[in-house]
Amino acid sequence: MVSLICTLQHHTDDVNWCALSRNLLATCSTDKTVRIFSIFDFSELPFSPLIGHGYGVHCCCFSACGQYLASCSTDGCTIIWSMGTGERVAVFAHPGRCPVRVCTFSSDSAYLLSGGSDGTFSLWDFRSRALLRTGSVNEATVGACSFSPCGQMFVTGTSYGDVRGEVVRVRLASCGQDSQLKIWSISRLAAAGCRMQLLHTLTGQSGPVLSCAFSPDGQQLISGYVTACAFAPTTSLIATGSMDKTVNVWRVGDGLHAGGDEGEAVPGRKLQQQGPGHSRRPVSEWSEGDVSAWLQGEGLGALVRPFSDNNIDGAELLNLTKDSLTTELNIDSVGLRNKLMRKIDGLKTASAWSNDPDEFLCPITREVMSDPVIAADGYSYEREAIQSWINSKNRSSPMTNLPLQTTMLTPNRTLKMAIGRWKSSQ
Known part of the structure; x- marks a missing residue:
């Protein structure tokens, strides 16, 4: 049995990822922010939101001890944040500075793995901050990566549908636009490297499966048409994030749960970003x-x-x-x-996005376009942003992750005139 505990409505754009530590919930969004909440009462921490990325934030993950949080972005960087102070501890620049779509820590936090939209991955020694290895999977976006529990192997998944292991026997779950959830067995062979064997194909969902996650003990698996889902490491909590800008927190079964002095939470409770009286006014x-x-x-x-x-x-x-x-x-x-200044910066950012019509914003930069062009995926982008995306060897759509059939860009003069009229009226 799964019951809804609360809904968090703090982000002003799509929620791309959520992560849980023993006592914190982290969420990140296309609105360029990372937000941190206590899982005991779901209040936002004083140093939240974390503001440091120049573009939308695609993924975030906690270190094993929960002391650090990593977040990665279209700006080509993975930022390490201290969960004690909210300060930036380190910044890892992905080789080539292509957009970074996903990042994850190894189980002992010794390594950090990140995947780029150009099909490359980077393996970092977290303690020394040294880049240990880079590699290229293919020209598709690396949209998923994970370490094995022992930390001796990592796996990447791309928008082409490839799942590849990189150096023992573990179970792996993968999902995709084909509405299927697949369970694999990965074995390391002494002489032949790794062997992947498909064990199960689950077809119960009627639409694309955008995210999936194992429980810490590996006995449960969640999946859905949401942009993010995650289990808490020590409690029966699940967090899901969606393109409707919200984060839902759920309780599974009769296990431990969060909220209040006794850990009790009110089902269906909605937590607003701002208090009564001013939440809907600039x-x-x-x-x-x-x-x-x-x-x-x-x-x-x-x-x-x-x-x-x-x-x-x-x-x-x-x-x-x-x-x-x-x-x-x-x-x-x-x-x-x-x-206070971090809070004010967050208000300024939220105010800017709430006042700008969403159809005038570039999906990559989330800023009002000055020279909009139409790409092969049918979406309009700021010319400089999509050209930079393509020049960094990306051959997939920033919006759908599907391959772009052509790199030709067509000026969107109608949209440009509409933006010009809107600016003149401001």
């Missing part, structure tokens, strides 16, 4: 009371008094800087100033 139109309510909701209640004394409304909030926090509001704590 930040620039917030009143002083709205700002105070937002501060309380973000765990920054200590700042309510100085903000009220200085008549800080929404417009003033967006104009604050670290210098003004120090000199005008007399906030001496460096940590408090940094937390």
Whole structure:
């Protein structure tokens, strides 16, 4: 039996991945942010959202101990974040700086593996931050990768439908656009390398299977038409992410679950990004009371008094800087100033995306297009962004992951004129 615990509605664009540690839930999105929540009450941590990627974030994963989180993006980088402070610990640049679609830690966190949209993978020594090995699978996007539990082997999956092992016997699950979920056995042979044997083909789903995941003990498997799904390592929790911008948290059976003093959560509870009264209004139109309510909701209640004394409304909030926090509001704590500025940056980003019509945004950069062109997949992109995508040896669609039949780009003059009219009206 599976029951819905809560729905998180913090992201402003597609949720691409979710990951669970012993006490945290991480989610990432095309909105360029990574958000961190406590699994005990599903409150967002003070240092969340994590802002550092230039483009959409495709994947995130915790190290075994939960001390670090890795996230990768179209910007060609995998960022390592500290889960104690929210600060960036390291940045791994994928060779060629092609978009990085997926990343994962080995079971002992000794290695980090990342896969690119040009069919390449990179294996890093996490402790020394050294690049150990790179390889090319084919010209298709690497959309999945995983280490074996022993850490002696890793597997990659591509948009061509290939599943390949890289150096013992383990079970592997794969899914795809063919609506099938397949279970494989992988054995390492002394002389002949690896052998993959298809054990089962599950055909119970009526549409494409976009994600799948084993439970920590390997006894359960989830799959679905959602962009992300994950089991918690020590509790009976599942998190799923979707293109509707939400993250759902589910409880399986009668196991341990999160929320409240006794671990009890309210089924169907929905957690909003902002408190009542201002969640549907632009930040620039917030009143002083709205700002105070937002501060309380973000765990920054200590700042309510100085903000009220200085008549800080929404417009003033967006104009604050670290210098003004120090000199005008007399906030001496460096940590408090940094937390507040991260929250304000998140508001600015969310405000920008919420005001821009989605059809005017490039799917790659998530910014309003100035020179839109139509690619072979039928989608419109900013010319420079899609040309850079293609020039980095990508032969698959950024939207569908299917091969592009041609690299020819056609100017979308109708869309360009519509964007021009919209800009003139702003």
